[in-house]
Amino acid sequence: MNFTDILQACKRDYVPFEGDARPGRRPLSLADFIDRAAKDGRWPVIAEIKPASPTAGRLRRIDDIEPLARSFKENGACGISVLTEPRFFGGSVESLEKARCGLPVLRKDFLFHPAQIKESYALGADSLLLISSFFSTDSLAGMIAGSRSYGMEPLVEVHSEGDIERAESAGASLYAVNNRDKDTLEVDLGRTARLAPLIDGTVVSASGIETAGQLAEALSYCDAALIGGALMRAPDPGEALRSLVYGRP
Numbered sequence: 020m021n022f023t024d025i026l027q028a029c030k031r032d033y034v035p036f037e038g039d040a041r042p043g044r045r046p047l048s049l050a051d052f053i054d055r056a057a058k059d060g061r062w063p064v065i066a067e068i069k070p071a072s073p074t075a076g077r078l079r080r081i082d083d084i085e086p087l088a089r090s091f092k093e094n095g096a097c098g099i100s101v102l103t104e105p106r107f108f109g110g111s112v113e114s115l116e117k118a119r120c121g122l123p124v125l126r127k128d129f130l131f132h133p134a135q136i137k138e139s140y141a142l143g144a145d146s147l148l149l150i151s152s153f154f155s156t157d158s159l160a161g162m163i164a165g166s167r168s169y170g171m172e173p174l175v176e177v178h179s180e181g182d183i184e185r186a187e188s189a190g191a192s193l194y195a196v197n198n199r200d201k202d203t204l205e206v207d208l209g210r211t212a213r214l215a216p217l218i219d220g221t222v223v224s225a226s227g228i229e230t231a232g233q234l235a236e237a238l239s240y241c242d243a244a245l246i247g248g249a250l251m252r253a254p255d256p257g258e259a260l261r262s263l264v265y266g267r268p
């Protein structure tokens with residue numbers, strides 16, 4: 020099981036969205052909330068709601084998204100990432116709306132189709148993940164422009180120097196360096212140290228960050244960190260977030 024397998028499964032299961040985009044909502048800017056956190060002395064952390072993952076299996080039984088999102092807000096998160104992929108991550112698209120609590124909500128999924136941009140907006144997302152290696156430069160540029168036409172700045176995920184080049188040519192401005200290898204699913208936090216300095220834009224380090232020390236290390240190269248598993252496994256996710264956001268190792 021790797022990113023290619025998951026993408027294939029998502030393509031197989033894809034059902035075109037037929038709902039209404041309900042224009043009028045102005046998405047919140049993740050980059051602005053990252054800046055704001057840094058300015059008032061919080062470590063900028065995007066807290067992720069992820070019931071399961073292919074590597075960990077079931078992480079947490081989440082009966083109610085709303086109080087979890089609220090506790091992430093109260094405990095200093097600068098954004099909420101919500102897994103919407105159902106089969107491998109136990110997510111649901113309905114979770115996006117439930118996670119809205121005044122922080123930008125990022126749709127985390129294996130998106131590939133231009134129609135999924137309007138769908139993400141309609142479902143309440145403020146931003147959406149685009150995995151650079153899934154696209155050609157032209158199709159990525161189209162996905163980025165499409166997202167911006169709804170006021171959403173996409174988070175473009177990179178795993179390699181080639182991904183960075185493609186993302187830059189496509190006009191990305193908000194990046195995630197994923198520390199998890201998309202073929203082996205193994206985590207290497209050294210990837211952030213290698214790739215983040217090559218990127219011109221706002222950079223988020225994603226995956227495998229568990230401790231205050233690892234967070235501080237990631238933030239010495241990046242503007243923000245995205246943390247899922249460590250929060251989902253904690254007895255009290257809000258408390259675990261708080262000690263990362265306000266703790267200084």
Ligand SMILES: O=P(O)(O)OC[C@@H](O)[C@@H](O)c1c[nH]c2ccccc12
Pocket residue numbers: 067069127128129148176197225226227228245246247248249
């Ligand atoms: O749970 P972790 O190791 O803190 O990782 C969070 C996040 O980086 C991870 O969920 C993720 C990063 N990129 C993705 C793409 C699709 C699904 C999930 C992801």
